Amino acid sequence: MIYIGAEVIVSPLGDNAEDNWQALVENRSGIALVPSAGFNQEDIHLAKIAGLNGPLRFQQLVIKVLSALEARIDASILTSDRTIVLISSTKGALDDNLHDQFSETCIAVMQQFGLAHLPMVISNACISGVLTLNVAGKMIEADQYEHVIVIGCDVASDFVLYGFQSLFAVSDKPCAPFDAARKGITLGEGCGAALVSAAKSAFKNAPLQLLTGTSANDANHISGPSRTGEGLVRSILKTLRYNDVLGDEIDFISAHGTGTIFNDEMESIAFSSLNLSHIPLNSLKGYYGHTLGAAGVIETAVCMQMMRNSMLIKSAGYRDAGTSQPLNIILENEPKKLRTILKTASGFGGGNASLMIRDL
């Protein structure tokens, strides 16, 4: 069995999973209007962490989240030769060193925590987080490591904001995933982490079970989602089959839901063709914005909190159905026992990835 637990979230909603959970229960969003943040000094909605400024923001966040995780696990595994740290990120410390966006952070983390191996960076656009959790689980299945610490992190930058502005993909209001009036994404920053392990004893609090999944490419376009959801459908089908789980066993779907017209439409088509349209679903982007390489890890951590607290969290920003295929979008927080959940992600480069978490 592969365990996952000790989840940590550092975001505009708080420095640990519990503070983040409290904010979600109250349906508070981390998104705020930031004056003159845009390329032409436009005011832009962003989910930024207060007080995170200056150089080395990426490194600060990674160290902060790993310190918080250390307190939730048997700390002796950090320095074990049977432990590796995987970092999921798109742009890393781009603002510190354009030509070497990751290695300074990896070395600093290794030294500070006395790790036996240099952390490995996985950079697969917006599916990075879900993909990295799957890699972690599969490294343990193959007995390559006993413990894998997954950290997902991306910080806000002019670079990424201006880029999405150039694509006319940034919403002028807080993003509204799956809503009829959605106009694009809201960018966010944050860092999430979890321990994936073969040993239940590595966790101070009871872990959950990770059912690892598969990635699939759309083979369609590098920056636009497939119209048919082909890659997402293939990824979910394989993830279900690999774990011998039927669609009807899924109690909740944490969708990618970026708030762009085409992404959300693609997801509705994919879920519909898999007969998953009736399953309660949300997007967490209305709370965190799109945190890119961190999104899959932060959102999986939130799913784990939802399971631990037996509660569905409403999809922030959603009011009216806005996709061609129906979805069962969560309108209000609702107590519900969650045994098996599905987490999906899709992104630039045509990537799609999915995983499942099961309550023990």
Added chain:
Amino acid sequence: MKMITAYCNLRADECLVNGEVVARRDAGSEDSWFKQIYRQLDLGYPKFYKMDVLSQAGYLAMELIKKANPDITAAYADDEIALVFANASSSAETDRRFMQSYETGGSPSPSLFVYTLPNIVLGEIAIANKWYGENMFAVLPKFAPGFYLNYSEILLASDSCALLGGWLEVTAGSTDVFLFMVEERENGTEFNNGNLLHLSQTGLVAAY
């Protein structure tokens, strides 16, 4: 057994397939080195011109491997070839150009921005071949055979039947591209640490 069945090395002045030089850079040409190879291969894929250098390099090396081993495509279903790539500098070269577009060029360029992620090359190869399989891009300090060996063990234990591995380091100052195909075969070049390291250095000038 897992064997390396084909490989391609792109260097600053030479392009080799399975250790044989197939193209040499014409220093007198006005065309870029990658365009020279594209022309020589007569590929007829105009999207090539839109790609950034990482995607151009990955696309060309893939096409060269296919040319040397035409069976590769037909031998597998459309989701059975996994793509596992890595490099040291992510998409830094394109990141720099995108940054220039808004710092000195007037406005951020969307056609550059979409290439400011290292995994885009995987998407380009998937699109060009209509491959729906597993994809992964890692950023590592240097070429590390163990990374490919470990992850291939994971992939080939599930739905993937073959692996296209890649190391793609293309910066203003250097071109170090190594793509290799790993398949189940009875005999050939075994897919192991030593062979991978050795083949990755094909075409390197010994003087340095």
Added chain:
Amino acid sequence: MDSLKEDLKKQIIEQLNLEDLTVADIADDALLFNDQGLGLDSIDALELIVLLEKYHGIQLTNPEEGKEAFKSIDTMAAYINKRKAA
């Protein structure tokens, strides 16, 4: 050669970062958005809109108009001449 068309080709190469292409590589009647032409897509259409404004002072707001205008170098040149004459 028609100098507007020649200029357009240079501007497209510059604006779309197609520095591997030369003016001679682009035929006047090649379909820009066809995979056998230049293989452009919706992202590149954004760049072409910027190009029209930057080099020719023309604002294109109707996407349908863009679809027609951006078919080829020939249609782009005709569109620019039409807008300038109006």
